[in-house]
Amino acid sequence: MSVTTRLLPVAAAAALAVAVLVPGAAAAAPGPAAPPAGAAASGSTAPRSVVDGPIPAPGLVSTRNVLPGLAKATDQGPAPGNAPMHVMVTLQRPDVAGEEAALAAQQNGKAAPLSVGAFVDRFGVPARTADAAKAWLSSTGMHVVSVSAARDQIAADGPADAVSQLFATPLHGFDSPDGKFLANTADPQLPGNLGITNVVGLNTLQQMHTPHPLPQGPLQSTCLPGACTGGTTPADLWSVYEQPPTHTGSGQRVAIFGNGRTDGVISDLRAFEDRFRLGHPPVTVKHPAGDTDFSDDSGHTEWNIDTQASHGMAPGIGGMDLYFGTDLSDADVARTFSQFTDDQDSPRQASASFGECEQVPVVSGVLNNPITNPQPAPPVAQGLGNNLDTTLTAITRQAALEGKTIFSSTGDTGSSCPVASLPVVGAGNGVLNQGVPITNSPASLPYVVGVGGTVLYTDGRGGRAREYGWTHGGGGTALFTPAPAYQQGTPGLNLPCVTAPTSVCRGIPDVAAQSGDVLGNGYDIVSDGKFSDGGGGGTSLSSPLWAGMWARIQSASSAGGGLGFANFDLYRVGKDPATYARDFHDISSTDVRSGLPSTNGAYPSLPGWDYQTGWGVPRVAGLMCDVAKAC
Incomplete structure (x- = not known):
């Protein structure tokens, strides 16, 4: 593969910050339809759910939720009335401040994680509010397929004409080089009495993307003077990342988020386990309510990497749960995440190896700013219209309160996000820095662990010869999300938020591990029944x-x-100099090919935490001692 890296100076982020605050620029998307009589002005915020007293009389509010760049596609006219649509409506939980206080208590060691039931009892949406929302969703013929345990996430399916009528917005078909899709052409109208904070699924274009498969490299056993290249085995990483044989995952399970077919993924996992003499823990497949079509096999290699990498690092786990939806559309990803969060018996750790650009607020200037519109401009497939983050933030905050950790890849487009869907690099997440200083979601969400990448060369004797940050590993500042409490005060975290310049914004990655590169470094997997030397990356x-x-x-x-x-x-252990060196191997070296400091485009690897590799790669024995108290 020919790879072009577009370097972007950190100053670009500051330029974007200025551009966002410049008034007067017109968005590319069509303007909102005039709201019905009595409706609130466009952009109004719906009130919270009501805890006490009767449900107030409804009043419509308009929320900005139209694809930016829609005018770049060819409008084919009204969508077929019977075209299937899948939406997710998010209701405001009534005590977000209480949730944050409970998280602070857990962070400070003064409280234990909550069960799903305890979370629902303390923070769930009142049943009468959820019932009213269900009745509204059903009023035009939509079918409610699931309601989350906390009653804040309601999934509904129905034909396009029912969706159009319900949200008082036309739905049209569009054609673009990225394919055919349906989308609303005006801002949706919502009842003001239900506390609806977000709607996902009003278009069929927006979706998460898995990274473009990397080329196969040579065997890691191919040793040059001082270093070996190619694919690492599980045993290589047990040694390099200092994983003691006394604890291998007993009593734990791992969840993998994905979509489509799973039979081939499971059979390849069994072949991988046999090759590396691992056991065969049970694999359970879980599908969101309402999903019925699991024929898509395009992510097969990705799900092979996920299952085989996680089991390779925890050979003693008791099982693996595959939370697989029909596709990676925003609405289906939301359903999958919600299912995991609501599952009382779900694993305590999960991995999501896909992403799209973080949510960009609809602020004058941002959509027409040249930084967020690379040239040549992609027709429509700009992730900058993503509005899934509002929903996933609520879901992942609940997961964190329940003591569950979702790990998510920061992407393979360097200090950029996959705004463009280009044939040469795959579906929006190929090895190409696309020059837009926006981070990947869900890795950038406050209650997700964003994981960056490194290139690892072993010494052929179970040790590390060299490890440095991958040039295309995702990372940077989430320009619109303030740093969560646990991240505040981190040395090296210093870039301000666009919309709150006095606040430091969230930075990713949090940590890193081997990603390999596109030339001669990766992880050994089995795919389609065949051993692939270094085929995972x-x-x-x-x-x-x-x-x-x-x-x-x-x-x-x-x-x-x-x-x-x-x-x-x-x-906690990263900020403490007494534990940092014991728990992490710092990544601050140079790129061996260029001899220059390792960078992902805008951010170099530096001592301590940085925007390319976070705290660095783990020393598992040290973490077991300082985190699990198993010294």
């Missing part, structure tokens, strides 16, 4: 490696795997 390898290693750390805990959300502990 990208940060979609790094994320499941960490999920497996965290399962291993949890298995060492006397709390029986109840360590809670991983970032609480990872930042």
Whole structure:
């Protein structure tokens, strides 16, 4: 593969910050339809759910939720009335401040994770509010297929004409080089009495993307003077990342998020296990309610990497749960995440190796700014319209309160996000820095562990010869999300938020692990029944490696795997000089090919935490000692 890296100076982020605040620029998307009489102005915020007293009389509010760049596609006219649509409506939970206080108590070691039932009792949406929302969703013929345990996420299916009528917005068909899709052409109208904070699924274009498969490299056993190249085995990483044989994941399970077919993934996992003399723990497949078509096999190699990397790092796990939807559309990803969060018996760690650009607020200037519109401009497939983050933030905050950790790859487009869907690099997440200083979601969400990538050369004797940050590993500042409490005060975290310049924004990655590169470095997997030397790579390898290693750390805990959300502990030991060197191997070296400091485009690897590799790669024995108290 020919790879072009587009370097972007850190100053570009500051330029974007200025551009966002410049008024007067017109968005590319069509303007909102005039709201019905009595409706609130466009952009109004719906009130919270009502805890006490009767449900107030409804009043419509308009929310900005139209694809940016829609005018670049060819409008084919009204969508077929019977075209199937899948939506997710998010209701405001009534005590977000209480949730944050409970998280702070867990972070400070003063409270234990909550069960799903305890979370629902303390923070769930009142049943009467959810019932009213269900009745509204059903009023035009939509079918409610699931309601989350906390009653804040309601999934509904129905034909396009029912969706159009319900949200008072036309739905049209569009054609573009990225394919045919349906989308609303005006801002949806919502009842103001239900506390609806988000709607996902009003278009069929937006979706998460798995990374483009990397080329196969030579065997890691191919040793040059001082270093070996190619694919690492599980045993290589047990040694390099200092994983003691006394704790291998017993009593733990790992969850993998994905979509489509699973039969081939499971058979390849069994072949991988046999090759490396691992056991055959049970694999359970779980599908969201309402999903029926699981024929898509396009992500087969990715799910092979996820399952084989996580089990390779935790050979003693008791099982693996595959949370697989029909596709990676925003609405279906939301359903899958919600299912995991609501599952009382779900694993305590999960991996999501896919992503799209973080949510960009609809602020004058941002959509027409040249930084966020690379040339030549992609027709429509700009992830900058993503509005899934509002929903996933609520879902992942609940997961963190329940002591569950979702690891997510930061992407393979360097200090950029996959705005463009280009044939040469695959579906929006190929090895190409696309020049837009926006991070990948869900890795950038506050209650997800974002995992970056490194290139690892072993010495042929179980040790590390060299490890440095991968040039295309995702990372940077989440320009619109303030740093969560656990990340505040981290040395090296210093870039301000666009919309709150006095606040430092969230930075990713949090940690890193081997991703390999496109030339001669990766992880050995089995795919389509055939052994692939170094065939697993990208940060979609790094994320499941960490999920497996965290399962291993949890298995060492006397709390029986109840360590809670991983970032609480990872930042606690990372900030303390007395534990940092014992728990992490710092990545601050140079790129051996160029001789220059390792960088992902805008951010170099530096001592301590940085925007390319986070805290660095793990020393698992040290983490077991300082986090699990198994010294």
